[in-house]
Amino acid sequence: QVQLVQSGAELRKPGASVKVSCKASGYSFIGYYMHWVRQVPGQGLEWMGWMNPDSGGTNYAQKFQGRVTMTRDTSIRTAYMELSRLRYDDTAVYYCAKDLPWGHWGQGTLVTVSS
Amino acid sequence: EILMTQSPATLSVSPGERATLSCRASQIISTDLAWYQQKPGQAPRLLIYGASTRATGIPARFSGSGSGTEFILTISSLQSEDFAVYYCLQYDNEPWTFGQGTKVEIK
Numbered sequence: 496q497v498q499l500v501q502s503g504a505e506l507r508k509p510g511a512s513v514k515v516s517c518k519a520s521g522y523s524f525i526g527y528y529m530h531w532v533r534q535v536p537g538q539g540l541e542w543m544g545w546m547n548p549d550s551g552g553t554n555y556a557q558k559f560q561g562r563v564t565m566t567r568d569t570s571i572r573t574a575y576m577e578l579s580r581l582r583y584d585d586t587a588v589y590y591c592a593k594d595l596p597w598g599h600w601g602q603g604t605l606v607t608v609s610s
Numbered sequence: 611e612i613l614m615t616q617s618p619a620t621l622s623v624s625p626g627e628r629a630t631l632s633c634r635a636s637q638i639i640s641t642d643l644a645w646y647q648q649k650p651g652q653a654p655r656l657l658i659y660g661a662s663t664r665a666t667g668i669p670a671r672f673s674g675s676g677s678g679t680e681f682i683l684t685i686s687s688l689q690s691e692d693f694a695v696y697y698c699l700q701y702d703n704e705p706w707t708f709g710q711g712t713k714v715e716i717k
Contacts, residue, residue: 541708595659597656598665600654
């Protein structure tokens with residue numbers, strides 16, 4: 496069965512970077528785009544962008560352009576999302592989700608930005 | 611960017627009753643709309659895509675309708691496990707955008 500397993504919670508200071516991983520199993524990793532979505536605690540959902548695991552191509556939401564980088568390592572079927580120049584309002588749960596319409600999600604990774 | 615507006619923000623319903631949730635898009639999105647259910651501490655769960663197609667394993671009491679700018683999610687007879695927050699998502703135009711959510715709570 497399809498599984499997306501994300502890395503554990505992270506604590507970072509403002510201005511730092513964080514890299515979250517998402518390990519895929521149960522399907523052809525390079526056959527489906529990987530998306531990243533975040534959720535500020537107690538608030539709604541926000542799409543950050545997608546990555547094509549086959550080509551490495553990406554498309555980021557304008558809000559995150561210049562700060563987010565989505566990459567992959569096909570040898571270990573893992574996608575990554577790195578967010579730089581972290582701010583307090585980047586504190587959120589970050590999810591990976593397999594291709595539209597996002598029938599499969601990772602369990603989420605809480606990133607806390609605090610001094 | 612397409613704005614998605616859900617109503618109501620909170621819906622109080624008794625178990626066994628029908629729940630009707632609305633989602634409006636700021637421009638036409640055809641049927642490129644999905645509905646998700648989210649419970650505390652969990653990832654969203656896909657219920658409906660293509661405005662009206664139930665995802666695998668989703669009970670028949672969940673149904674979706676609409677096209678263009680107006681969409682409805684209906685839960686025909688609420689079960690205890692259905693009390694949660696529901697989000698709509700448009701995937702017609704990037705950036706994909708969510709509604710702000712409707713919380714379905716026990717009356």
